[in-house]
Amino acid sequence: MRSTHFLADVRDANKLGIKKAEVEFDFADIMARIKRVITTIEPHDSVERYESLGVDCxxxxxxxxxxxxxxxxxxxxxxxxxxxxxxxxxxxxxxxxxxxxxx
Structure with missing residues (x-):
């Protein structure tokens, strides 16, 4: 989501008072970042973690x-x-x- 928000900000740069903004990106790089973020978050957002904290899932x-x-x-x-x-x-x-x- 952060990547898409950033690209939207670049697209709408003139609305933000910026005369010109350009960006180059590779969709594969964005997808790789998404996978890294998910891998980082996953262990902290799992049924096993919540159960270890005493939550009945x-x-x-x-x-x-x-x-x-x-x-x-x-x-x-x-x-x-x-x-x-x-x-x-x-x-x-x-x-x-x-x-x-x-x-």
Whole structure:
């Protein structure tokens, strides 16, 4: 996200009072940076880490039934706090030949 915000700032430099701004980038370098950032963050944002800190983690399909109850896979859990961590997955568009591209 930081890379895209930076590129947007360069694109809109004149709105920021800058007469001219140019940037060159390689998409592969940006993707490599993203992978490095994810690798750095991953150990600090995992089920295992939170469980080691005493957090009960449940995975599965959930429904919040009230401010104090959540149902996960048919099991109702009562708690003072509910944290929803949905994660993320990229959506790959249906473009012929995309599977042959190298990031």
């Amino acid at each position: 449940e995975t599965g399909e959930a429904t919040i039934r009230s401010p104090w109850e959540v149902e996960v896979n048919g099991k109702v859990i009562t708690t003072r706090n509910i944290v929803i961590a949905t994660g993320a997955r990229p959506s790959v568009p249906n473009i012929p030949g995309i599977e042959n591209l190298t990031p």
